[in-house]
Amino acid sequence: MDILLVEDSPGDIRLTLEAFRDADPAIHVHVSKDGTEAMAFLRKDGMHVRAPRPDLILLDLNMPKMDGREVLAKIKVDENLKLIPTVILTTSAAEADIMQSYELQANCYLQKPVELQAFDDMVKSIDDFWLRKASLPQRAPTRRETHRAPSVMKAIPAQRRAPSAV
Numbered sequence: 001m002d003i004l005l006v007e008d009s010p011g012d013i014r015l016t017l018e019a020f021r022d023a024d025p026a027i028h029v030h031v032s033k034d035g036t037e038a039m040a041f042l043r044k045d046g047m048h049v050r051a052p053r054p055d056l057i058l059l060d061l062n063m064p065k066m067d068g069r070e071v072l073a074k075i076k077v078d079e080n081l082k083l084i085p086t087v088i089l090t091t092s093a094a095e096a097d098i099m100q101s102y103e104l105q106a107n108c109y110l111q112k113p114v115e116l117q118a119f120d121d122m123v124k125s126i127d128d129f130w131l132r133k134a135s136l137p138q139r140a141p142t143r144r145e146t147h148r149a150p151s152v153m154k155a156i157p158a159q160r161r162a163p164s165a166v
Contacts, residue, residue, distance in 0.1 A: 001131050003029045004054035006038040006071060008063045019123035035066025039074060042081055054084060056130050061090040061097055069100060076105040083137040085130060
């Protein structure tokens with residue numbers, strides 16, 4: 001499983017990496033330190049050309065260059081990215097941030113706990129729910145794949161089709 005952690009705080013990055021390593025060493029956590037870098041990773045731009053498609057995105061809201069709200073908005077309108085579950089992981093408890101995140105189609109909003117054990121427990125619960133229990137999409141189908149899908153008309157027997165307008 002691959003996770004993209006979009007976080008600018010070195011301390012939070014270290015804690016998250018350690019917690020996921022303890023929860024499941026098979027999880028690969030990739031880190032982007034700002035929204036611009038995250039979008040380059042997700043779109044496989046520049047040095048990220050070989051970046052894997054993450055199974056889950058953990059996104060902080062308040063970051064330099066491009067904040068998490070803008071990243072979330074870009075993810076959810078991109079046909080190749082919008083199905084990747086995106087969890088907001090932030091220190092903000094502001095109702096406006098929670099509302100805006102869900103309006104932008106965040107899949108979940110979690111406030112970072114201040115206590116180390118609570119943070120570790122939260123990461124373990126993310127691992128348990130999102131990476132073990134939830135069924136996640138592998139990737140969005142490409143336009144070519146959707147055009148190759150069998151025609152619905154071919155699947156309906158001729159005698160049951162509605163008459164064609166001539």
